[in-house]
Amino acid sequence: MIGTIADDFTGGADVAVAFRSEGLRTLLFFGVPPSSAELPEHDAIVIALKSRMAPASEAVAQSLEALEWLRRHGSDQIYVKYCSTFDSTPAGNIGPLLDAVADAMSVDVVPMTPSSPEHHRTQYQGYLFVGSLLLAESHMRDHPVNPMRESSLPRLLRAQTDRDVGVVELDSVRHGDLGSILEHCTARYLFLDAVDSEDLRVLGKALRERALVAGAAGLARGIAAAKPGTLSLSTNPSLAGRAAVLSGSCSARTLEQVAAMIRASRPAYRIDPVTHTDPEVLAAAALTWYDGLPDGAAPLIYSSMGPVDLQRTQEVLGVQEASGILEATCALVATGLVSRGVRRLVVTGGETSGAVVSALGISGGTIGELADAGVPWIHPVEMPDLALLLKSGNFGAVELLVEATR
Numbered sequence: 001m002i003g004t005i006a007d008d009f010t011g012g013a014d015v016a017v018a019f020r021s022e023g024l025r026t027l028l029f030f031g032v033p034p035s036s037a038e039l040p041e042h043d044a045i046v047i048a049l050k051s052r053m054a055p056a057s058e059a060v061a062q063s064l065e066a067l068e069w070l071r072r073h074g075s076d077q078i079y080v081k082y083c084s085t086f087d088s089t090p091a092g093n094i095g096p097l098l099d100a101v102a103d104a105m106s107v108d109v110v111p112m113t114p115s116s117p118e119h120h121r122t123q124y125q126g127y128l129f130v131g132s133l134l135l136a137e138s139h140m141r142d143h144p145v146n147p148m149r150e151s152s153l154p155r156l157l158r159a160q161t162d163r164d165v166g167v168v169e170l171d172s173v174r175h176g177d178l179g180s181i182l183e184h185c186t187a188r189y190l191f192l193d194a195v196d197s198e199d200l201r202v203l204g205k206a207l208r209e210r211a212l213v214a215g216a217a218g219l220a221r222g223i224a225a226a227k228p229g230t231l232s233l234s235t236n237p238s239l240a241g242r243a244a245v246l247s248g249s250c251s252a253r254t255l256e257q258v259a260a261m262i263r264a265s266r267p268a269y270r271i272d273p274v275t276h277t278d279p280e281v282l283a284a285a286a287l288t289w290y291d292g293l294p295d296g297a298a299p300l301i302y303s304s305m306g307p308v309d310l311q312r313t314q315e316v317l318g319v320q321e322a323s324g325i326l327e328a329t330c331a332l333v334a335t336g337l338v339s340r341g342v343r344r345l346v347v348t349g350g351e352t353s354g355a356v357v358s359a360l361g362i363s364g365g366t367i368g369e370l371a372d373a374g375v376p377w378i379h380p381v382e383m384p385d386l387a388l389l390l391k392s393g394n395f396g397a398v399e400l401l402v403e404a405t406r
């Protein structure tokens, strides 16, 4: 049974879809479940944490708790899911987190790759590409909270760990003896090139019995394909009820999706943390605006903004402070929307989703139909009449928010 530790909530949904797409019965939890949790039959468990941007010590503690829970509940393989654009800071948290998990499991070599061709992320000669651009030349260069200014995966990881880092180049992935490469590897971390889903399937086969593997949803799917289940993804939407979008991501694709909502003449309300810094005040104003909308409106409430405005806000308030204010505000707005009858709630951004899901008291959910690649509707255990779409910052078609809330 594959147990996965994902470093944010949208990433948890993404990797859960990867397992479900290969027919695995997959349970998705937000945070570490209680020991007493009764579990339905399953082939994979994903525990999504809010550890990506947390202080490294906190991220490590959360991950070790998740690891212990997963091993106690029958996981014989652990997958550490990080972002397909390797979102992290020079201090972590990918390195510290992997160090802690690998040490706890006494694992010598951790094979991995962020390659996720479905999301246009590929690894070649140890470099990470987004579409046809190197990571550091892509939109990730100006990511609002973790700008990525380096494209070499070994260099990125070496800044976060003292352990050795190696690369297996594409030619060896395609034509080499991966078993022997892994057996003779002296590096703790081994980045495996993969540029298409066939490469990931080859890797999945080679890694299906490894105790610990890491990467994004692409490799997770490769491994699942090597031990597929029998479930098919739901294709029957059966989604209904009042809809709203709450957007806290400032990623490039989200900005385009927000613009599409405005172009589609959806009622839109912008939360501005510079005018007020009290989340209660900001949320109350947004909800008062919502209360004035006509029945059936499917509005957008957002703080998403482009890099120039964002930088100005961050200079005035501080990066962490601005995030803290807005995440707390989104959490309050989400609670208010659900109590007012919203039944289809779309949230953009991993950190924002983490704040919202925690505020709603949702401990997990089942994976429903896909709104887009890696973006499933989630049906929360505690609120079966609510459908939740947690959208990764850079995922989805430009019209995704409009379409998902029709």
Ligand SMILES: Nc1ncnc2c1ncn2[C@@H]1O[C@H](COP(=O)(O)OP(=O)(O)OP(=O)(O)O)[C@@H](O)[C@H]1O
Pocket: 008, 010, 011, 144, 145, 248, 249, 250, 251, 254, 303, 304, 305, 310, 313, 314, 322, 323, 324, 326, 327, 348, 349, 350, 351, 352, 353, 391, 392, 393, 394
């Ligand atoms: N106007 C703003 N000013 C400053 N910070 C903002 C603003 N709007 C949003 N933020 C903060 O930026 C962060 C965005 O991170 P989040 O993880 O939600 O999105 P993302 O990084 O695009 O998503 P993902 O991790 O799924 O790719 C949040 O902490 C959010 O509160």
Ligand SMILES: O=C(O)[C@@H](O)C(=O)CO
Pocket: 008, 010, 011, 012, 014, 015, 082, 083, 084, 085, 116, 119, 216, 217, 350, 374, 392, 393
């Ligand atoms: O891997 C990705 O890109 C996503 O699942 C993600 O982690 C977004 O936060």
